[in-house]
Amino acid sequence: xxxxxxxxxxxxxxxxxxxxxxxxxxxxxxxxxxxxxxxxxxxxxxxxxxxxxxxxxxxxxxxxxxxxxxxxxxxxxxxxxxxxxxxxxxxxxxxxxxxxxxxxxxxxxxxxxxxxxxxxxxxxxxxxxxxxxxxxxxxxxxxxxxxxxxxxxxxxxxxxxxxxxxxxxx
Amino acid sequence: xxxxxxxxxxxxxxxxxxxxxxxxxxxxxxxxxxxxxxxxxxxxxxxxxxxxxxxxxxxxxxxxxxxxxxxxxxxxxxxxxxxxxxxxxxxxxxxxxxxxxxxxxxxxxxxxxxxxxxxxxxxxxxxxxxxxxxxxxxxxxxxxxxxxxxxxxxxxxxxxxxxxxxxxxxxxxxxxxxxxxxxxxxxxxxxxxxxxxxxxxxxxxxxxxxxxxxxxxxxxxxxxxxxxxxxxxxxxxxxxxxxxxxxxxxxxxxxxxxxxxxxxxxxxxxxxxxxxxxxxxxxxxxxxxxxxxxxxxxxxxxxxxxxxxxxxxxxxxxxxxxxxxxxxxxxxxxxxxxxxxxxxxxxxxxxxxxxxxxxxxxxxxxxxxxxxxxxxxxxxxxxxxxxxxxxxxxxxxxxxxxxxxxxxxxxxxxxxxxxxxxxxxxxxxxxxxxxxxxxxxxxxxxxxxxxxxxxxxxxxxxxxxxxxxxxxxxxxxxxxxxxxxxxxxxxxxxxxxxxxxxxxxxxxxxxxxxxxxxxxxxxxxxxxxxxxxxxxxxxxxxxxxxxxxxxxx
Ligand SMILES: Cc1ncc(C[n+]2csc(CCOP(=O)(O)OP(=O)(O)O)c2C)c(N)n1
Ligand SMILES: [Mg+2]
Numbered sequence: 001x002x003x004x005x006x007x008x009x010x011x012x013x014x015x016x017x018x019x020x021x022x023x024x025x026x027x028x029x030x031x032x033x034x035x036x037x038x039x040x041x042x043x044x045x046x047x048x049x050x051x052x053x054x055x056x057x058x059x060x061x062x063x064x065x066x067x068x069x070x071x072x073x074x075x076x077x078x079x080x081x082x083x084x085x086x087x088x089x090x091x092x093x094x095x096x097x098x099x100x101x102x103x104x105x106x107x108x109x110x111x112x113x114x115x116x117x118x119x120x121x122x123x124x125x126x127x128x129x130x131x132x133x134x135x136x137x138x139x140x141x142x143x144x145x146x147x148x149x150x151x152x153x154x155x156x157x158x159x160x161x162x163x164x165x166x167x168x169x170x
Numbered sequence: 171x172x173x174x175x176x177x178x179x180x181x182x183x184x185x186x187x188x189x190x191x192x193x194x195x196x197x198x199x200x201x202x203x204x205x206x207x208x209x210x211x212x213x214x215x216x217x218x219x220x221x222x223x224x225x226x227x228x229x230x231x232x233x234x235x236x237x238x239x240x241x242x243x244x245x246x247x248x249x250x251x252x253x254x255x256x257x258x259x260x261x262x263x264x265x266x267x268x269x270x271x272x273x274x275x276x277x278x279x280x281x282x283x284x285x286x287x288x289x290x291x292x293x294x295x296x297x298x299x300x301x302x303x304x305x306x307x308x309x310x311x312x313x314x315x316x317x318x319x320x321x322x323x324x325x326x327x328x329x330x331x332x333x334x335x336x337x338x339x340x341x342x343x344x345x346x347x348x349x350x351x352x353x354x355x356x357x358x359x360x361x362x363x364x365x366x367x368x369x370x371x372x373x374x375x376x377x378x379x380x381x382x383x384x385x386x387x388x389x390x391x392x393x394x395x396x397x398x399x400x401x402x403x404x405x406x407x408x409x410x411x412x413x414x415x416x417x418x419x420x421x422x423x424x425x426x427x428x429x430x431x432x433x434x435x436x437x438x439x440x441x442x443x444x445x446x447x448x449x450x451x452x453x454x455x456x457x458x459x460x461x462x463x464x465x466x467x468x469x470x471x472x473x474x475x476x477x478x479x480x481x482x483x484x485x486x487x488x489x490x491x492x493x494x495x496x497x498x499x500x501x502x503x504x505x506x507x508x509x510x511x512x513x514x515x516x517x518x519x520x521x522x523x524x525x526x527x528x529x530x531x532x533x534x535x536x537x538x539x540x541x542x543x544x545x546x547x548x549x550x551x552x553x554x555x556x557x558x559x560x561x562x563x564x565x566x567x568x569x570x571x572x573x574x575x576x577x578x579x580x581x582x583x584x585x586x587x588x589x590x591x592x593x594x595x596x597x598x599x600x601x602x603x604x605x606x607x608x609x610x611x612x613x614x615x616x617x618x619x620x621x622x623x624x625x626x627x628x629x630x631x632x633x634x635x636x637x638x639x640x641x642x643x644x645x646x647x648x649x650x651x652x653x654x655x656x657x658x659x660x661x662x663x664x665x666x667x668x669x670x671x672x673x674x675x676x677x678x679x680x681x682x683x684x685x686x687x688x689x690x691x692x693x694x695x696x697x698x699x700x701x702x703x704x705x706x707x708x709x710x711x712x713x714x715x716x717x718x719x720x721x722x723x
Binding site for chain 1: 478
């Protein structure tokens with residue numbers, strides 16, 4: 001099963017290496033990892049998607065907790081949450097097919113961010129499934145370049161994950 | 171007051187109560203050595219940085235205070251790594267300080283630059299590189315706090331030369347604030363109650379005690395628990411001395427080289443109380459058939475140990491000493507019964523033993539003689555191999571911190587420098603390193619250190635002419651194909667003498683006693699070359715991958 005973890009860490013140099021090293025060392029599989037600053041400049045937030053059964057998840061959580069720089073870990077998967085990935089795709093496009101591609105973009109609420117003589121570049125956000133579908137729809141036109149972020153996620157409604165928040169892992 | 175980084179470091183060490191450090195100088199630590207020149211801290215100059223790390227570790231294990239080692243950048247720092255990994259595996263409080271090239275040269279493959287924080291990330295509890303002299307005092311304070319609290323472990327502080335040489339107006343760093351580090355010390359009520367109920371219901375309890383008992387100083391609580399429940403106690407290698415080895419409830423070690431009765435007791439128990447132990451594969455044997463009928467209570471300071479290797483029916487996270495003190499008042503005394511009788515029967519049926527022979531020299535006999543000559547009061551360090559297991563079986567450890575051995579990492583070369591650290595921590599006690607002829611050569615250079623400081627460490631080399639433990643496996647599991655395990659050794663007596671130490675060779679059981687008495691009397695280091703039976707094996711043993719019940723030998 002896939003789990004989405006929200007991990008708050010001290011914004012210290014080396015913290016990403018510590019987390020990444022821990023996953024590879026202990027043989028845990030990371031599906032995706034995204035990291036960035038939070039509302040507090042001393043704290044960064046990682047969204048980590050891991051694959052594994054309950055026992056593995058328990059170990060991942062506890063081993064992460066042993067890192068001094070890790071402040072808080074929440075498994076948000078069982079809750080209602082919003083999650084997003086961002087993709088930027090450059091596709092081959094003869095002027096003749098531009099219209100078609102723009103229609104695809106419309107369906108996925110993607111935006112055109114650049115037009116070249118023979119290319120068109122689109123950006124799209126959404127959950128994993130939507131981004132996958134978007135990519136598939138563009139594949140027939142010839143994808144020249146694709147870049148995609150890891151997933152970021154946040155609980156819906158009143159629940160929140162912050163240093164002093166109510167959601168806790170224990 | 172204006173101080174440079176090196177002076178701040180020394181001040182920080184003094185504030186932490188550090189009286190001794192083990193180290194080796196070099197370019198990047200010149201400012202630190204300059205500050206040490208007139209500081210009130212004893213510096214022991216080892217002959218290899220691995221020796222410094224192991225000595226600091228031995229010092230910590232014997233004294234319970236954090237060990238401190240110091241090395242220069244690059245090769246000095248990388249030479250510490252085995253010692254740091256060793257301390258990490260056995261949860262020993264240690265602070266390793268390394269010099270680093272000046273900040274401006276970092277990341278450029280500068281002379282003697284090694285990314286030691288990167289290298290030691292997986293083998294330290296935490297590590298730091300100090301980028302600004304203003305952060306140094308706080309970093310050092312945190313390092314000691316992290317190393318000594320919760321589950322202890324090594325912390326490395328890497329200090330670039332411009333930081334140790336840089337100056338600032340020194341002020342006290344103030345209180346520590348580590349939001350991500352809050353060790354849980356007290357057991358949860360609910361878990362304690364569950365544990366107490368399971369204990370009350372049990373008829374065949376076994377206590378399985380590990381190094382955590384010694385680390386947290388819970389040996390008295392453990393004894394009270396065992397006596398209250400009349401529960402037999404088995405310990406891990408790390409737990410030796412955590413429960414009196416001469417106690418009627420003691421079962422000896424369990425696991426691969428445990429006693430038969432300890433392993434049988436675990437196999438048949440209906441309740442296993444794991445206290446500060448982590449179910450290492452050398453302890454459990456085949457996991458699927460480990461303690462098959464037992465409810466498992468797992469008391470440990472480290473939540474990540476719970477269910478890491480083995481199921482835990484009732485986990486109690488907390489400091490072992492605190493948890494036992496919480497648990498004891500909830501329990502009622504139990505009487506001895508059929509279970510205890512059965513165990514006594516096993517003890518009679520399967521004693522650990524050997525046949526003495528006064529014309530030859532059996533390793534077991536040597537250890538027994540050391541036990542007698544020291545009246546069981548010595549601090550025993552060991553290397554790694556067969557001799558380590560014999561030292562575990564044939565010396566009776568009755569107090570904590572008296573058996574000092576590389577358990578988790580199993581590092582040959584540990585024992586001698588560790589014994590030096592032990593002797594520095596306990597100057598008035600008799601200290602032995604029980605060594606193999608292979609292992610002792612891994613850090614033999616420390617004989618110069620022992621002579622330099624006239625540390626009366628006794629090195630008992632169990633000289634079998636083999637990398638014996640490996641040979642034993644080749645004999646049992648590889649058809650006696652003795653690939654690369656036979657040793658051509660130096661003359662250990664002459665070697666000791668070349669270093670300025672004393673050497674004594676013993677080849678017959680009859681000569682054991684006088685030789686040991688002479689060594690103990692000697693006020694300097696002594697190397698005892700015990701020429702033992704070459705192909706003696708460590709038995710009984712659980713073959714790798716087998717269940718604890720299937721012992722051979
Ligand atoms: C640094 C290191 N290298 C290799 C090993 C593997 N090893 C384990 S025991 C052993 C043999 C040790 O020989 P010796 O010190 O003579 O002890 P004996 O078993 O003969 O008593 C070896 C090579 C180890 N534990 N540590
Ligand atoms: Mg040997």
